[in-house]
Amino acid sequence: MFIKKHFSSLTLSGLILAASSCIQDHDLGNPYQLPTLSNQGVALPYTVLGSQLGVEIRNGGFGSSAVAHPYNAGQFYALTDRGPNADATGGKYFPVPNYTPRIGLFRLTSDGKIEKLSEILIKDPSGNPISGRPNPAGKGATGEIPYDLNNQVLDFDEFGLDTEGLVAMKDGTFWVSDEYGPHIAHLKSDGTQIERISPVNVNTGTRKLPAVLERRWANRGMEGLTITPDEKTLVGIMQSRLYNPSNSAATNRTLTRIVTFDIATGSTKQYLYRQEIDNNSNSEITALSATQFLVVERDGNFSADGPVMKHIYKIDISQATDVSGDFNSLDGMLVNGKTLEANSWDQLAAAGIVPVQKTLAVDLITALGDYPHDKLEGMWLIDGSTLGVINDDDFAVWSDPILKIKQKTLSPTKGTVIDGNRLYIVKF
Structure with a gap:
């Protein structure tokens, strides 16, 4: 449960951020001391949801996003996505069809262990x-059809979310972003939906996101969400390029979009981010100031199988071009008569469009010596130079073209160790 405390100010990288006036270790009553973790990190606790087709399914899954508790030092929230799933023809298998996406509250103890304090189920209004x-259809459909493991079509869920981004507000409420609509949902402290904000053509509420965001491709929606330190502006990042106007026509495969949403007015802006590799994944965004952010950019590979890219960049949007264009147009801004995704970076530069500035803040392989997981997705900003990073373990479930599901390990071909959520501490 969220407990608000009296707070004063703590200086972080030149910013003044709200923090508890007495940063306490809740067990000992002493000032909280961040423990030193080995480069192998520390496991998050999990329970077992059950077994399907001989595969252990874990709960688990708390790695899609992470964020500091607004007041309690040593505590962080972590988010699951839509639940255990696997690829099916035309859609997805859902081994636990009624799984509810949820927010977990965790504590890193002074002796370097992680405790789960509570979890909050996400609820409809x-x-x-x-x-x-x-x-x-009409509520944020991606074209995916849900199946159970008996190949029976499941009901769609009007309020379903594939949650990926998380914001914890000082008033105890939450904002989450997702990969369907994409939606941004405001939740009460108990997880009940207050508001759902979606692209123009998605019928979920009166306040809207730019229509162009509807052209996300399935499972590549609004992967990261943060809020500026003044709690006035939400900032979301799309995982990869949009299929804008289509997959084949979106020839710029390193272009992805950042969108800002003014909570008071509903006004939005958009900026471009240039990825290092075609169709890379921007899995998380965390605010440092009103204009500077940390952004995860990663591939989907395991270090056991060869070179990988798990990077965290510091970006600045202050000099970037607002590329909002027509808010109601599915195409969005046009350059040279084409969508932004259909222009090269040279063509965009010639038109005066400047992407966000980016500098490498952390290479996880360099920082830790190895990072064995495929999905770097959660960032807990601990202080002005320290991050906790968490992987998405997919509930220990993987797709299999013959078996439907199989155990997720730390390599598709070589792995025997089951992937699990782990927290690593790095400096940036």
């Missing part, structure tokens, strides 16, 4: 737990 199954 009536207070009923939602599922992670896809939305129906």
Whole structure:
């Protein structure tokens, strides 16, 4: 449960951020001391949801996003996505069809262990737990069809979310972003939905995101969400390029979009981010100031299988071009008569469009010697130079073209160790 404390100011990298006036270790009553973790990190606790087709399914899954508790030092929230799933023809298998996406509250103890303090189930506006199954047409559909493991088509969920980005507000509420609509949902402290904000053509509410964001491709939606330190502006990042106007026409495969949303007015802006590798994944964004952010950029590979890219960049949007264009147009801004994704970076530069500035803040392989997981997705900003990073373990479940699901290990071909959520501490 969220407990608000009296607070004063703590200086972080030149910023004044709210923090508890007496940073306490809740067990000992002493000032909290961040423990020293080995480069192998520390495991998050999990329970077992059950077994399907001989595969252990874990709960688990708390790695899609992470964020500091607004007041309690040593505590962080971590988010699951839509739940255990695997690829199916035309859609996804859901081994636990009614799994509810959730927010976990965790504590890193002074002796270097992680405790789960509580979890919050995400609920619809009536207070009923939602599922992670896809939305129906008109409500944020991606075209994915949900199946159970018997190949029976499951019901769509009007309020379903594939949650990926998380913001914890000082008033105890939360904001989450997702990969369906993409939606941004405001939640009460108990997880009940207050508001859902979606692209123009998605029928979920009156306040809207730019129509162009609807052209995300399935499972590549709004992967990261943060808020500026003054708690006035939400900032979301799309995982990869949009299929804008289509997959084949979106020839610039390193262009992805950042969108800002003014909470008071609903006004938005958009900026471009240039990825290092075609169709890379921007899995998280964390605010340092009103204009500077940390952004995860990664591939989907395991270090056991060869070279990998797990980078965290510091970006600055202050000199970047607002590329909002027509808010209501599916195409968005046009350059040379084409969508932004259909222009090269040279063509965009010639038109005066400047992407966000970026500098490498952390290379996880260099910082840790190895990073064995495929999905670097959660960032807990501990202080002005320290990050906790968490991987998404996919509930220990993987797709299999014959078996439907199999155990997720730390390599598709060589792995025997089951992937699990782990927290690593790095400096930036």
